[in-house]
Amino acid sequence: xxxxxxxxxxxxxxxxxxxxxxxxxxxxxxxxxxxxxxxxxxxxxxxxxxxxxxxxxxxxxxxxxxxxxxxxxxxxxxxxxxxxxxxxxxxxxxxxxxxxxxxxxxxxxxxxxxxxxxxxxxxxxxxxxxxxxxxx
Amino acid sequence: xxxxxxxxxxxxxxxxxxxxxxxxxxxxxxxxxxxxxxxxxxxxxxxxxxxxxxxxxxxxxxxxxxxxxxxxxxxxxxxxxxxxxxxxxxxxxxxxxxxxxxxxxxxxxxxxxxxxxxxxxxxxxxxxxxxxxxxxxxxxxxxxxxxxxxxxxxxxxxxxxxxxxxxxxxxxxxxxxxxxxxxxxxxxxxxxxxxxxxxxxxxxxxxxxxxxxxxxxxxxxxxxxxxxxxxxxxxxxx
Numbered sequence: 001x002x003x004x005x006x007x008x009x010x011x012x013x014x015x016x017x018x019x020x021x022x023x024x025x026x027x028x029x030x031x032x033x034x035x036x037x038x039x040x041x042x043x044x045x046x047x048x049x050x051x052x053x054x055x056x057x058x059x060x061x062x063x064x065x066x067x068x069x070x071x072x073x074x075x076x077x078x079x080x081x082x083x084x085x086x087x088x089x090x091x092x093x094x095x096x097x098x099x100x101x102x103x104x105x106x107x108x109x110x111x112x113x114x115x116x117x118x119x120x121x122x123x124x125x126x127x128x129x130x131x132x133x134x135x136x
Numbered sequence: 137x138x139x140x141x142x143x144x145x146x147x148x149x150x151x152x153x154x155x156x157x158x159x160x161x162x163x164x165x166x167x168x169x170x171x172x173x174x175x176x177x178x179x180x181x182x183x184x185x186x187x188x189x190x191x192x193x194x195x196x197x198x199x200x201x202x203x204x205x206x207x208x209x210x211x212x213x214x215x216x217x218x219x220x221x222x223x224x225x226x227x228x229x230x231x232x233x234x235x236x237x238x239x240x241x242x243x244x245x246x247x248x249x250x251x252x253x254x255x256x257x258x259x260x261x262x263x264x265x266x267x268x269x270x271x272x273x274x275x276x277x278x279x280x281x282x283x284x285x286x287x288x289x290x291x292x293x294x295x296x297x298x299x300x301x302x303x304x305x306x307x308x309x310x311x312x313x314x315x316x317x318x319x320x321x322x323x324x325x326x327x328x329x330x331x332x333x334x335x336x337x338x339x340x341x342x343x344x345x346x347x348x349x350x351x352x353x354x355x356x357x358x359x360x361x362x363x364x365x366x367x368x369x370x371x372x373x374x
Contacts, residue, residue: 013149020153024160065153069146076142108291109223 002075004131008085008124009071015064015120022057022113043111048102056099060117063092067124086132089124096121192348198248198332199325203275205236206244211372212347212365215246217333219341220263220282221256221290228342229283231358239365247279249329250341258295260326265299267325268316269308277306 026044043049049056066088074082096118103110216232218225236245249267251259262282269278281302282289289298303313316322336345344351347368355364 016149016153020157024157027161061153065150068149072142072145076138078142108287 001131001134004127004134005071005075005082008089008127008131009068009075011120011124011127012064012067012071015117015124016061016068018113018117018120019057019061019064022117023055023061026055026057043103043107043109043114048099048107063088064120067092082131085128089121089128092121093125193336193345193350194348195332195335197328199328203247203270203279204244205276207241208244210242210244212239212242212368213244213246214365215248215345217248217250217329217336217338217341217343219250219252219256219259220266220279221259221286222252222341223286225342226283226286228344228356229280231356231361234358235361235365238362239369242369243365247275248333249326250333250338250343251326251330252341256290258290258292261295261299262289263326264317264322265302267322268313268319269303269306270325271316271319271321272308272312274306274308278302278308281306 022044026049044057051059067085070081070085070088074085099114100118103114214232214235216228218228220226232245235243249263251263253260266275266278266282269275282299285302289295292298300310300314303310333343336343336350342356344356346364351361351364355361
């Protein structure tokens with residue numbers, strides 16, 4: 001199902017925009033304070049927001065870009081890219097589950113942009129699984 | 137053409153992503169790039185954080201007497217606008233304690249109330265508790281407890297009994313404390329600090345001013361704040 005690759009590419013673009021926004025928040029230091037408009041400060045200023053010195057949001061942006069690239073290539077008939085989608089999205093899904101757990105039980109605060117990212121990842125996994133099933 | 141089209145699309149998206157990230161991080165400057173030039177003439181470490189690019193701001197006066205620790209004539213005056221329910225303020229609290237321990241009387245720390253009521257349901261109650269404790273000379277004791285136990289009370293529905301427990305713990309006259317909580321004096325102090333914050337352009341917490349210049353949020357980690365304070369000390373020749 002070629003159309004599903006297009007859906008996956010579009011979803012990953014939304015995820016990329018979301019992760020880029022969080023990266024910019026992190027890099028500019030906006031995330032380390034509470035402001036009238038932002039509700040993510042507790043999550044983004046937590047030690048879990050950085051992995052080996054790299055903002056987790058940047059890792060997320062890279063992951064979404066990878067998914068976008070694979071889905072676009074698969075849409076244009078590169079079969080190997082389509083096969084790589086499931087392991088990449090599967091890994092993103094597992095990381096998302098871990099991040100939801102951290103927000104719910106460790107930090108005890110939710111960041112709406114992080115939740116949006118989790119929703120996009122779940123949707124991506126569903127799209128990829130449906131596509132795999134349809135293709136047999 | 138069809139074989140290379142996906143690569144063109146991917147490159148366009150990559151360019152757009154990197155370009156927008158570069159543009160937005162450039163237009164929202166976070167850190168002052170120029171370090172303070174020390175009076176001694178020796179250059180500050182390259183890339184060391186400073187507050188020099190921000191203008192000195194005066195603003196309207198806050199509540200008097202202010203909550204201050206450190207010597208009155210300290211060469212470095214740090215003024216924090218804080219909200220006891222704000223998680224980053226809670227994280228900043230031990231950093232300030234560390235700076236106070238390291239720099240002693242060379243650093244004067246002033247705390248100003250800036251409860252973000254739209255964001256934090258108990259921010260005003262916590263500010264009132266600290267101010268009521270202040271009327272019995274125990275502001276800093278309550279300030280410390282509120283920050284250190286932020287996770288204990290911020291999710292509770294009714295924080296009044298918890299704060300009363302803290303009042304007891306730090307040895308306040310609880311009856312007077314309870315009376316003071318809803319007093320005009322406490323409300324006026326919080327209002328006056330808020331007014332000062334707004335006049336300085338404060339929109340979030342913690343907002344920190346060092347010798348009248350706003351500290352960039354990404355200079356708030358201990359290692360960077362230490363350099364800023366050291367640079368200010370050098371500038372003052374102490």
